[in-house]
Amino acid sequence: MKKLEKVLALSLVLTLFGAAAVFAGSNQQGERHAIVFKSTGNPYGERQMGGFETGIKEQGFTAILRAPDLPTAEAQIQMIEQLIAQRVTSICIVGNDFDALQPVLTKAKAQGIKIFSLDSSVNPASRLTHVNQADSEKIGQTLVEAASDLAGGSGEIAILSATSQASNQNLWIDYMRKELEKPQYANLRLVKVAYGDDLRDKSVSETEGLLLSYPNLKVIIAPTTVGIAAAGKVLADRDLQGKVKLTGLGLPSEMAEYIDNGVCPYMYLWNPIDVGYLGAYVATNLTSGKITGKEGEQFGAGRLGSYTITKAPDGGTEVLLGPPFKFDKANINDWKSVY
Ligand code: RAM
DSSP: OOHHHHHHHHHHHHHHHHHHHHHHHHHTTTOEEEEEOOOSSSSHHHHHHHHHHHHHHTTTTTTEEEOOSSOOHHHHHHHHHHHHHHHHHEEEOOSSSTTTTTHHHHHHHHHTTTTEEEEOOOOOGSSSEEEESSOOHHHHHHHHHHHHHHHTTTTEEEEEEEETOOOHHHHHHHHHHHHHHHHTTEEEEEEEEEEOOOHHHHHHHHHHHHHOOOOOOEEEEEOOOHHHHHHHHHHHHOOOOOTSSSEBBBBHHHHHHHHHHTSEEEEEEOOOHHHHHHHHHHHHHHHHTTTSTTTTTTEGGGOOOOOOOOOOOOOOEEEEOOEEEEETTTTTHHHTOOO
């Protein structure tokens, strides 16, 4: 073979090899799984996305982590449009709204992208399944039981939530309201549900507003990690420990000082890293076709073991991580450096 022919033959081989590698990549190693959290600047969300990334990477795929600056459905819609254009393999959505994302998620689905929600659900028509951190009804019941205990069975209580559209908090609040109808809580009065939008400053000012409007307030329930940490700071700064008590769902790393100083005698949460990690395995099992999101299907989730898809209270399906965990003075030091 002459020199020029050799060069041409070699470049042909390299071109074919390159094309084959790209082709193989798009079918296998090329899987790109995206997670879209509610908003940036939330340490809980960072841990949840971190767990997702670990689970995707350890299976040899690429994770794409996204969160808008503000916790709105509009911002998530734009982000999902971009992910559709990037032809990602799956989208795990932490919904800022239960229904508003349906059109864009339906569009993504039509392009073959596997869609499921995690932490904060989207409606069953928009998702294949939902990764739920803990039983929603149990969370509602547990928080009312805690508020009643901390209030001594009677008096005014308030809720400091995330955004008014957040489907996870709204579901928990619905269950709290139902629980409050039980006769044993007849002397407990829910005076207000305030919304701090999972923004630190707004959560601080909403807490201050509650204290001003309800001077007899006994307990604040904050079913959001951003809200409970902000309320903890306000109560501590004003030396209100023992007078207005705080409970809810908090990150041990952010809440240890308020549990230690008695502002928040106890609170609950699950492991956000594990929620994200479980999501990573839902993404890849939906992609491989091992699961489709139907009740009764089973799959392995790496170090967490095996899971079964169950019926969700909203008529869709879900994968439940496990029960919520109680943090108090006795155990908070063991957890504050973990998450
Ligand atoms: C906040 C977010 C998140 C929720 C936790 C408890 O960080 O609202 O969605 O699950 O609180």
